[in-house]
Amino acid sequence: MSGFLRLLGIGTNDSRFSNLNVTVEIYETVIARITHAVSRSDREEGGKLIGKISENGNQLKITVETYIDSGPRVNNSIGHLMPDGEYQEAMFRVLEKFDPDIHYLGSWHTHHCNDLPELSPGDIRSYKETLNSRNYNLDYFFALLVTALRGSKTQNLYYLFFREQEHGYELNDSLVHTVSRISPLDSILKNAEEVAFAHRRNRTLYSNNVYGTKSRASQIDTGVDPLEKIRSEDQQWILGEIPWAKPRQSKKDGSIYWQWQMDSNVGKLDVYYKHPSNSPSIPAYLEILFEGKQIISEHIPLNDSRFQKIKYCLDRAIEKTK
Ligand SMILES: [Zn+2]
Structure with a gap:
């Protein structure tokens, strides 16, 4: 070549x-x-x-x-x-x-x-x-x-x-x-x-203002991604707390996940925070690995207390490696 x-x-x-x-x-x-x-x-x-x-x-x-x-x-x-x-x-x-x-x-x-x-x-x-x-x-x-x-x-x-x-x-x-x-x-x-x-702009306005809270049926009809709001909140929070975290897409099911490394006393921990692939009523999944071995595996319900729960899991992972 x-x-x-x-x-x-x-x-x-x-x-x-x-x-x-x-x-x-x-x-x-x-x-x-x-x-x-x-x-x-x-x-x-x-x-x-x-x-x-x-x-x-x-x-x-x-x-x-x-x-x-x-x-x-x-x-x-x-x-x-x-x-x-x-x-x-x-x-x-x-x-x-x-x-x-x-x-x-x-x-x-x-x-x-x-x-x-x-x-x-x-x-x-x-x-x-x-x-x-x-x-x-x-x-x-x-x-x-x-x-x-x-x-x-x-x-x-x-x-x-x-x-x-x-x-x-x-x-x-x-x-x-x-x-x-x-x-x-x-x-x-x-x-x-x-x-x-223009259609996409209208669709967003319509689904936000007219329906107020989006129903699942209307999301499917309009093609709006039901996880969109969750994703943008998570992005804001993650990039504020962990600016080096990277968004990725799963090869297996197309779901979005965030991946980052964090320091512990003994070395780097690998963190994966994975969104469900379609519905916000299914929890996200947080996995933390040390040297390829899983030390934390938690379901994170996608509600307002999820960031607290993620922080708690990160602290626990560091504790575990001490
Ligand atoms: Zn791409």
Whole structure:
């Protein structure tokens, strides 16, 4: 593999790709729309990248012309993003009528809101699942990750995954170029994205003001994440008390958990505070490990006394290691 692709994780390069020359062109309107979406949101945002791919001998050229946003019923927070798949699929079918040569090339999403500096294990797993599914008809999956917003510019990382290959690659910046072109499809998608954002704003206002306390039925109807309020309270508290804690997403069930280390007399303790995957009526779970062995395992009901209970468990863990 050329020196411009860095292997993710541990593993060996696959000889099938060792001579591949990859270039990526991204239309500047795509970058502009991504920057706009990221700058007005404090949650994970994203979209499906749409464009063309051409292979010629060992040359692989990916052209990202536009993207389909995450839709009116996106389920997202600072630590997760579940796009409105039905909307994205329907939108793609419409776009194909205008341009039958377009492909779904991969996706972009952002970690600007949670400071994760690279793809999460869950991100990588879902890209591989997409690539290896029968509905996906390319051998490549291109991913753009926004890691930060600095002023009016995003900081991006680029990745490429191959069908049936265990490891993905990070692409060197020099392989990715922005070109000053606009896809004719972009005006449809840009307008749809604006309508989706407006819909999301209304949905939040409606569910907060009209219903007052949210009923479970209304949350399902509107697609609002029932754990959203809990997550934002927990984020505030955790980042106040333990600024080095990191939000993560479980590979197994998609639930959000916080992970941090803390000092004890004998060494570092690993703390995991895990939210249930869907309903706030199920308690969260707190686990504390020392040298890989569990020393605390507690269910934390998601009510107002949860922070006191977490603090108590942290103190008890330190006591136990004395
Ligand atoms: Zn991610």
